[in-house]
Amino acid sequence: MQYAPDTATPEPAPEARSLRGRSAAFVAERIRERILSGQLPPGERLSERSLTEGLGVTRTPLREAFKILEAEGLLAIVPNRGAQVVELSPADVDMAMELLAGLESVAAELACARGTDEQFAKVAGLHARMVACQRAGDLVGYFRVNQDIHQHIVDCAHNPALSRVYRTESARVRLYRFAGNRVSARWSRAVSEHEQILLALQQRQGPLLRELLRAHHLNGWRVTRKVLENELQPDL
Amino acid sequence: MQYAPDTATPEPAPEARSLRGRSAAFVAERIRERILSGQLPPGERLSERSLTEGLGVTRTPLREAFKILEAEGLLAIVPNRGAQVVELSPADVDMAMELLAGLESVAAELACARGTDEQFAKVAGLHARMVACQRAGDLVGYFRVNQDIHQHIVDCAHNPALSRVYRTESARVRLYRFAGNRVSARWSRAVSEHEQILLALQQRQGPLLRELLRAHHLNGWRVTRKVLENELQPDL
DNA sequence: GCGACACATATTGCATGCAATCAGCGGCGG
DNA sequence: CCGCCGCTGATTGCATGCAATATGTGTCGC
Numbered sequence: 001m002q003y004a005p006d007t008a009t010p011e012p013a014p015e016a017r018s019l020r021g022r023s024a025a026f027v028a029e030r031i032r033e034r035i036l037s038g039q040l041p042p043g044e045r046l047s048e049r050s051l052t053e054g055l056g057v058t059r060t061p062l063r064e065a066f067k068i069l070e071a072e073g074l075l076a077i078v079p080n081r082g083a084q085v086v087e088l089s090p091a092d093v094d095m096a097m098e099l100l101a102g103l104e105s106v107a108a109e110l111a112c113a114r115g116t117d118e119q120f121a122k123v124a125g126l127h128a129r130m131v132a133c134q135r136a137g138d139l140v141g142y143f144r145v146n147q148d149i150h151q152h153i154v155d156c157a158h159n160p161a162l163s164r165v166y167r168t169e170s171a172r173v174r175l176y177r178f179a180g181n182r183v184s185a186r187w188s189r190a191v192s193e194h195e196q197i198l199l200a201l202q203q204r205q206g207p208l209l210r211e212l213l214r215a216h217h218l219n220g221w222r223v224t225r226k227v228l229e230n231e232l233q234p235d236l
Numbered sequence: 237m238q239y240a241p242d243t244a245t246p247e248p249a250p251e252a253r254s255l256r257g258r259s260a261a262f263v264a265e266r267i268r269e270r271i272l273s274g275q276l277p278p279g280e281r282l283s284e285r286s287l288t289e290g291l292g293v294t295r296t297p298l299r300e301a302f303k304i305l306e307a308e309g310l311l312a313i314v315p316n317r318g319a320q321v322v323e324l325s326p327a328d329v330d331m332a333m334e335l336l337a338g339l340e341s342v343a344a345e346l347a348c349a350r351g352t353d354e355q356f357a358k359v360a361g362l363h364a365r366m367v368a369c370q371r372a373g374d375l376v377g378y379f380r381v382n383q384d385i386h387q388h389i390v391d392c393a394h395n396p397a398l399s400r401v402y403r404t405e406s407a408r409v410r411l412y413r414f415a416g417n418r419v420s421a422r423w424s425r426a427v428s429e430h431e432q433i434l435l436a437l438q439q440r441q442g443p444l445l446r447e448l449l450r451a452h453h454l455n456g457w458r459v460t461r462k463v464l465e466n467e468l469q470p471d472l
Numbered sequence: 473g474c475g476a477c478a479c480a481t482a483t484t485g486c487a488t489g490c491a492a493t494c495a496g497c498g499g500c501g502g
Numbered sequence: 503c504c505g506c507c508g509c510t511g512a513t514t515g516c517a518t519g520c521a522a523t524a525t526g527t528g529t530c531g532c
Contacts, residue, residue, distance in 0.1 A: 020492070020515065021315025024303060048484070058517050060296065063485085067260060067300045071307035079257025080484060080523050092397075098346070099397045106338030161328075161335045165401055256485065256522070284514075294487050299515085316493050316514060 023057050024064035030055060031065060035074050035085055036174050042087040046075070073172045088176060090228050094221075096173045101217040103166045104150065107157040108213050109206035115156030120202050123152050127198050134187055143181050147174070149194065153201065153213075177220075179227045182234030186223045193219065259293050260300035266291060267301060271310050271321055272410050278323040282311070309408045324412060326464050330457075332409045337453035339402045340386065343393040344449050345442035351392030356438050359388050363434055370423055379417050383410065385430065389437065389449075413456075415463045418470030422459045429455065 019026055031051070034040040046066070048059050055062070066083045069075040075083045088096070126149045133142035147170065154166045181187075193216045200209040226232040255262055267287070270276040282302070284295050291298070302319045305311040311319045324332070362385045369378035383406065390402045417423075429452045436445040462468040 023516080049482090059484090060516055060518090064300055064303045067303045068307050071304050082484065095395045095397045098395055099342075099401065102342030102398070103338070106335075106342065110334070159331045159334055161331045161405065162338070165335065165405065169397065169401065259486080285512090295514090296486055296488090318514065 023061040024068065027051075027055055027057055027062055028065035028068040031069060032072075032074060032171070035069075036171055038175055038178075040085050042085050042175065044085045046083045046085070048082065072168055086172075088173065090225060093173050093176045093228070094225070096169060097177075097217065097221045099169055100166065100173070101214055101221075103162065103169070104154060104213045104217065105210045107154040107159070107162055107166070108201075108209040110157035110159060110162075111153055111201060112204040112206035112209055114158045115201070115204075117202075119152070119156045120198075123149060123156070123201065124198055126152060127194055130194070131191060134191060139181065142187070143178055146181070146190075146194075153197075156201070176228060177224055179224055179234065181224075183223055183227065183232065186220065190216070190220060259297040260304065263287075263291055263293055263298055264301035264304040267305060268308075268310060268407070271305075272407055274411055274414075276321050278321050278411065280321045282319045282321070284318065308404055322408075324409065326461060329409050329412045329464070330461070332405060333413075333453060333457045335405055336402065336409070337450055337457075339398065339405070340390060340449045340453065341446040343390040343395075343398055343402070344437075344445040346393035346395060346398075347389055347437060348440040348442035348445055350394045351437070351440075353438075355388070355392045356434075359385060359392070359437065360434055362388060363430055366430070367427060370427060375417065378423075379414055382417070382426075382430075389433075392437070412464060413460055415460055415470065417460075419459055419463065419468065422456070426452070426456065 031040070031046070040046070048062055052059055052062050066075055066077055070077050070083070074086060076086050077083045126145055130142055130145040130149060133139075133145055151163070151167060151170065155163050157163070181190075193212065197209065197212045197216060200212055223232070227234055267276070267282070276282070284298055288295055288298050302311055302313055306313050306319070310322060312322050313319045362381055366378055366381040366385065369375075369381055387399070387403060387406070391399050393399070417426075429448065433445065433448050433452060436448055459468070463470055
């Protein structure tokens with residue numbers, strides 16, 4: 001017969017035991033998810049109390065997580081006034097988009113030079129899924145797969161530093177870009193642009209791919225900016 | 237006659253009073269300086285005890301600073317084993333240099349399109365200082381001004397996000413690049429390359445500037461890599 | 473009625489204390 | 503002699519407590 005240990009095991013959570021030394025990273029990941037999903041909107045003030053209660057950790061690792069997210073550009077910490085989700089002006093997003101376009105254009109030539117056919121096939125598979133999402137009218141799925149495709153193209157460059165920077169900088173503006181995808185007229189054109197991009201990638205035409213990505217970014221961002229500036233109403 | 241305030245001001249340190257809410261950032265800056273100067277070499281383990289004693293803060297803000305520096309890629313925190321200065325393999329530096337070259341090439345065209353003549357004049361001034369350092373045999377000064385020049389060219393693009401990423405990623409590999417500058421034969425060629433770069437910038441020849449920067453990076457990194465791989469002995 | 477001040481409460485920043493883990497070392501068995 | 507085990511001191515991870523600052527509210531003067 002088996003006996004339970006004398007001391008009633010508190011067992012706060014199944015993963016909590018192994019969380020030692022990782023709780024700040026764990027908490028940061030949770031908060032990052034909430035920011036990127038829009039659950040914590042830009043400008044939202046983050047109370048230490050409610051977050052510690054919600055996440056089951058104390059203030060020390062939470063505050064460490066704040067510092068991580070601040071370094072990533074997702075939070076702004078104001079002394080004595082706590083942390084809040086960074087709010088980006090249209091100009092900020094503009095600069096970020098320019099940076100992302102630049103990173104992709106750098107990645108384009110590297111990807112054509114070094115990407116494997118298997119990686120390209122994976123991008124093609126994602127493209128098919130994206131088209132399926134479009135047909136199903138699944139905006140959220142479409143957007144997510146779209147982001148995945150761009151990240152995968154960058155990953156094809158086989159440069160971890162480039163992939164990391166692209167991922168981080170892309171995350172900073174994810175919410176803002178999402179707005180632009182809420183215009184149905186953009187969808188079909190974006191898909192056809194993606195088809196050209198995929199073709200250029202598979203045929204390893206670096207300079208062409210670079211230009212296609214640049215144009216794709218420009219087109220997408222033009223629409224998004226209009227939405228952000230309330231000049232165009234989303235119809236989805 | 238002037239009287240001192242009744243309450244004897246404790247005044248633990250001139251900056252300590254205003255340090256509340258900023259001590260983690262302050263500590264991070266100090267440690268960053270030590271890493272970038274080589275005072276804390278790659279692989280060095282950072283003891284919380286000695287750093288708290290040396291910096292006059294307690295462990296809580298120090299550990300927050302560790303998280304910031306980890307997010308910047310300067311430290312690696314191993315659970316239960318503390319923080320150590322990141323060690324980059326030649327491959328890591330290779331990837332980072334490719335990224336930096338890409339960022340500069342993106343910045344090049346933007347700088348030619350948007351940089352002000354005043355900014356270009358400042359770059360020219362830095363170039364003159366660099367030449368002076370070269371003539372004086374001031375390796376450290378030369379290297380620092382050299383880095384400044386590249387950062388300023390990137391800043392000419394008037395894209396804060398681009399400047400920030402370039403600065404951070406450049407810092408990560410600063411120590412490793414320094415090794416390559418310890419070969420005297422590289423100096424004169426680097427200076428002449430810089431002169432061409434400056435000219436292209438002032439004449440706003442974007443595509444040319446992009447190619448010059450790419451070639452400059454490639455040349456510099458080729459020498460540096462040889463030094464790092466011990467195929468070439470520094471002669472300075 | 474309106475604004476300014478003062479007090480009370482809440483929240484943040486940091487110091488400290490305790491538990492868990494690691495590193496070094498000596499004893500023991502093989 | 504070598505390797506394994508357990509012990510001890512040191513170090514890290516996190517919880518908590520205290521001081522400083524911000525925030526909300528009521529009161530007073532105008």
